Amino acid sequence: AQSVTQPDIHITVSEGASLELRCNYSYGATPYLFWYVQSPGQGLQLLLKYFSGDTLVQGIKGFEAEFKRSQSSFNLRKPSVHWSDAAEYFCAVGLIKAAGNKLTFGGGTRVLVKP
Amino acid sequence: GAVVSQHPSWVICKSGTSVKIECRSLDFQATTMFWYRQFPKQSLMLMATSNEGSKATYEQGVEKDKFLINHASLTLSTLTVTSAHPEDSSFYICSASVSQYNEQFFGPGTRLTVL
Numbered sequence: 145a146q147s148v149t150q151p152d153i154h155i156t157v158s159e160g161a162s163l164e165l166r167c168n169y170s171y172g173a174t175p176y177l178f179w180y181v182q183s184p185g186q187g188l189q190l191l192l193k194y195f196s197g198d199t200l201v202q203g204i205k206g207f208e209a210e211f212k213r214s215q216s217s218f219n220l221r222k223p224s225v226h227w228s229d230a231a232e233y234f235c236a237v238g239l240i241k242a243a244g245n246k247l248t249f250g251g252g253t254r255v256l257v258k259p
Numbered sequence: 260g261a262v263v264s265q266h267p268s269w270v271i272c273k274s275g276t277s278v279k280i281e282c283r284s285l286d287f288q289a290t291t292m293f294w295y296r297q298f299p300k301q302s303l304m305l306m307a308t309s310n311e312g313s314k315a316t317y318e319q320g321v322e323k324d325k326f327l328i329n330h331a332s333l334t335l336s337t338l339t340v341t342s343a344h345p346e347d348s349s350f351y352i353c354s355a356s357v358s359q360y361n362e363q364f365f366g367p368g369t370r371l372t373v374l
Contacts, residue, residue, distance in 0.1 A: 180365075186368065188365040193362065246293075251301070252302050
């Protein structure tokens with residue numbers, strides 16, 4: 145069965161500094177990868193996704209992620225963090241085109257932004 | 260486009276009562292809807308997958324008689340928590356996709372508190 149690991153439970157970053165959130169997955173086939181953001185008490189918003197093609201993916205709100213097959217990773221980055229980026233971030237692996245499109249989520253990383 | 264709503268956004272009920280949560284796709288027809296449960300400061304756990312007009316498929320460990328799912332139309336799925344107990348208190352999030360092979364769009368979630 146596939147699994148998703150987000151090694152960092154919490155990350156604190158100063159406003160204006162860069163941010164990188166790690167995501168590793170374990171899956172036998174080529175995965176479909178997603179990053180979602182969740183503000184407190186809210187649902188999930190899709191930041192970006194990777195299905196195929198260019199391994200560097202651009203998303204909304206200035207985020208990008210890079211798929212590295214050799215490392216089974218899909219790390220999320222942002223060059224300059226804004227206070228509004230404080231939220232919970234989830235990496236997810238999808239089984240689109242098989243098994244009914246299920247998503248498996250990582251444990252999440254909570255980002256705190258210092259002024 | 261691709262907006263999913265949930266109603267109610269929060270609900271408080273007494274132990275032993277049943278609670279119904281609605282999930283609607285507002286601007287597209289969702290043949291597949293998913294229900295997730297999220298405990299505080301934890302990740303999303305898939306409870307079940309429902310396809311319009313069919314019985315829901317429940318994940319291992321989820322009691323189908325406890326969590327009744329109905330997907331009677333292409334825009335509406337309901338989750339009924341029967342005979343609710345305090346341990347059922349959680350954040351319930353639904354998602355919808357055009358087909359089982361397309362990405363999911365998430366609702367804002369429903370916070371259930373059972374007293």
